Amino acid sequence: MTQPLIQMQNVDKFFGSFQALKNINLEVHKGERIVVCGPSGSGKSTMIRCINRLEKHNSGKILIGGRELTDSEKDIDAVRREVGMVFQSFNLFPHMTVLRNLMLAPQLVRKNNKSKAKEIAMKYLERVKIPDQANKYPSQLSGGQQQRVAIARALCMSPEILLFDEPTSALDPEMINEVLEVMEDLANEGMTMICVTHEMGFARSVADRVIFMDLGEIVEEASPQEFFENPKNERTKLFLSQILSH
Amino acid sequence: MEAITGWWDDYFFASIVVLKIFMASLLLMVIFGLIGAAAKLSNSIIAKKIANAYTIIFRGTPEILVVLLIYFGSAIALTSLFQLFDPSIKYVDVPPFWAGTFAIALIVGSYATETFRGAFLGVEPGSIEAARALGLSNLQTFVYIRIPEMWRIALPSFGNHMLSLVKDTALISIIGLNELLFVAEQATATTGKPFTMFIVVGLIYLGISTVITLFVMGLEAYGRSHLRAAK
Secondary structure, three states, X not given: OOOOOEEEEEEEEEEOOEEEEXXXXXXXXXXXXXXXXXXXXXXXXXXXXXXXXOOOOOEEEEEEOOEEOOOOHHHHHHHXXXXXXXXXXXXXXXXXXXXXXXHHHHHHOOOOOHHHHHHHHHHHHHHOOOHHHOOOOHHHOOHHHHHHXXXXXXXXXXXXXXXXXXXXXXXXXXXXXHHHHHHHHHHHOOOEEEEEOOOHHHHHHHOOEEEEEEOOEEEEEEOHHHHHHOOOOHHHHHHHHHHHOO | OHHHOOXXXXXXXXXXXXXXXXXXXXXXXXXXXXHHHHHXXXXXXXXXXXXXXXXXXHHOOOHHHXXXXXXXXHHHHHHHHHHHHOOOOOOOOOOHHHHHHHXXXXXXXXXXXXXXXXXXXXXXXXXXXXXXXXXXXXHHHHHHHHHHHHHHHHHHHHHHHHHHHHHHHXXXXXXXXXXXXXXXXXXXXXXXXXXXXXXXXXXXXXXXXXXXXXXXXXXXHHHHHHHOOOO
16 A cells, blocks of 8 residues: 555644643545544644644654654645645635635745736636636625635645635535535545534545544544444444434 | 015925934834834743833833933933043034934834734734645745734824824924924014914924825725625
């Protein structure tokens, strides 16, 4: 088997004296689609934020494409170029138009010229089906549109891996589907994805593996079928009964 | 009104002096404010303490007193410094222009310190994270994300600081600078028409501050264009 794209080995993370991650071991191969779920405060977001070093792990090893994440700014920047992230609250740049939001990193980080960057930006805006919003500011868009722009912005860097941190949690219910559709398209095209989400329908239809976390630990890791039909751990069962009961 | 004939050129050159002080003190005020804000936001306890002392002292003492103390204080300090090299020097004269400019920049800079600090902290942390996650360097994030967000937050207060600077230029007449108030006093002494002479000063200041206010309003409108409601 080829080398995994993401390797986390015995990773611990502390916030002060609180241990947010306990001995996390995870391997993700190219093209895999992972869904991470669990109660709030279980360390899901912290785990994926360690992958692009928005959080710094305290011990253990994280390797992305074989490159170890250390304090080296050079390594961190190299990893961030290949790992895209979509946030719960979109985090678009409010003072820039949609188009400029998308062009910024291709120009500054990938050193594309302006017309090339614009071409890339329009390509991905079409991909998320809102090319007509290119010249608006983020505050003029609906939540669902903003999140699709955020996904397009990440795609403009042609990342190897996309991380989704509860991408639909801040959306009104009627806007969740338009975002999930884009995510499903990406999954079907073979993008390597790790999604922290409570959308169990998405997990069922798209994920290769579902990871359940609680209290900073990976409690259970299984195929969606196994995970939903036949969960092993008591905590998983309790969690599933709580979110699937209505 | 004929009393004023013959004084127009004095008023004109004094206005130029006021504008020069304003420009020089504006630049210094921004520098002092940025240094003060950086010190308050730094991890160094000593830098924080010094910046706190700076804002407490300059916001807590009368402005005219600061102008006087800096003028005479710098003269004394420079004199003793020069005497180290040449004991025959009796007194070093500090130009009132620079002593005054420095003084009002320090005063308003202490207010700007708080404005810049607040603006830095007011930038959405999410924007910064998103930029870092896209692979932008610290410097790129600062230039393309933090600064554009910061100036929009700081602008309303910054406009007030600019008006304070303009008005504080009048304080410098006390250390003998040939600016508007100084000219008006001379003209009054010659013509015996204080009200006419001082109302001219008032109108000139009002003219300058109106230009600044309009400029800031224009900038604010530009900065707000990204917050237009969805239509």
